[in-house]
Amino acid sequence: MEKLDDLLLFTEVVEHAGFSAAARSLGIQRSKLSRHIANLENRMGIRLLHRNTRNVVLTPAGEQVYHHAVELRQAARNAFSVASDLSSTPQGILRIGCSSTLAQEALVPILGLFMQEYPQIRVIIHVADSNIDLISSKVDLVFRITSKDLEDSSLIVRPVCAIPMILVASKNYNNGKVQVEHPSELIAFNYITLGIHENYVLKDFVHKNGEVLNVQLEPYLSCGNMSVIKSAVKNGMGIAVLPHYLCIDELRENQFIEVFSAQSHWSSPDSLMNALLPTRQNVLLITKLFLDFAMPLLRNKLTRFDFDVESLNT
Structure with a gap:
């Protein structure tokens, strides 16, 4: 041979x-x-x-x-x-790809619980703020967050949850005068956006009655990292759409203000989180084990409006 x-x-x-x-x-x-x-x-x-x-x-x-x-x-x-599967104790190396913000804010606490439950499983986290290719990066599983449904591919796509998004500003930005009734008013503010954009971006907003409005905004600051965007908002640099779970403390402590007033009935559409896996014959047992363990906890973390690490055990 x-x-x-x-x-x-x-x-x-x-x-x-x-x-x-x-x-x-x-x-x-x-x-x-x-x-x-x-x-x-x-x-x-x-x-x-x-x-x-x-x-x-x-x-x-x-x-x-x-x-x-x-x-x-x-x-x-x-x-x-x-x-490894034939042995009585799950073991091996699990390779996971995700964004740095998701790793820090949600995945690490869940991994801590998972690895306590399965101490012979080791984990490698491949962190990147651009889309991670499952094959070339040699990972077993990728968590990807998008604004729209993923296009068809040869990969297995397992929906995790819809992530509520919220348009916010710091109370220190524009003297706290940031609440609006209609998305067209947003052009008056510094807009901070995810990604690298030199020109205008088109942003969707949704009304309670189902109407979708597409607004053209010029980025004041753009960045590929959601945690950096949150920091920019916190420092009074402008307004941004952030995952609600990422703003819980700041909203509770009145550091952040919702830009759309309660009377406006406008909001940002949810983002979608999926788990991407290779073809079915190439999915490892420890990958399935982790997904079964982690997906309910991720849904709990990413969709609830009051969260702490202890709540993972509830």
């Missing part, structure tokens, strides 16, 4: 975009890694990578081989997972 280790090393070179970064990640010498890939190419009789001084690029043949090598790596992980 051909050496399969070289194929797995090949995936590392591709995913680290070069030999040096891959070698550092693997803890081996760059020259040794290069010889393994050269031997692999010689045995296959094809060139897998175009090399230059800066990076490596897959050849057309390399793209096909990489696809199968990734499947091989996943099959190997599944084999070890099956062996």
Whole structure:
């Protein structure tokens, strides 16, 4: 049987975009890694990578081989997972991808409880404020929050919950004079938005009667991190749409003001949170175990209007 280790090393070179970064990640010498890939190419009789001084690029043949090598790596992980599943105690490494705000505010307290329950399961959290690719990031599960339903894909999509959103400002912004009756009035304020936007953004707002109004706003500040946006609001820099669960303390202590008055009947639409998993045959038992444990707690955390860590146990 051909050496399969070289194929797995090949995936590392591709995913680290070069030999040096891959070698550092693997803890081996760059020259040794290069010889393994050269031997692999010689045995296959094809060139897998175009090399230059800066990076490596897959050849057309390399793209096909990489696809199968990734499947091989996943099959190997599944084999070890099956062996772990057959033991009486769940064990192994669970790799989760999510945004930094979700990790800090919701996931870590839940993971603390989960890992107390299953002490032989270890967890790696891949944190990024852009969309995490399940395959290239080598994670078992990604939590993704969007404003709309996810497009069809080859991944399994498990809805977690709708997250209530709220348009808020600090009481120190504009001397606390921020409440409005209609979304068209928002152009008078500094608007802080999620993402990186140099020009205008279109924002939806929903009336109690079901009407949806699309408002064009010019960002005063834009950022890809929801916690940074909250900090900007707290420092009186403008108004922003934030997850309600992220503002509970500030609303309770009157540090934040709801921009839409109670009489306006306008609000921000909910965001949607989904758990993304690979194809069904590649879902590990510990991933299923964690989802069954975590999803009710995440719903409780992200949708209720008064929350503390102790409430996870209720």
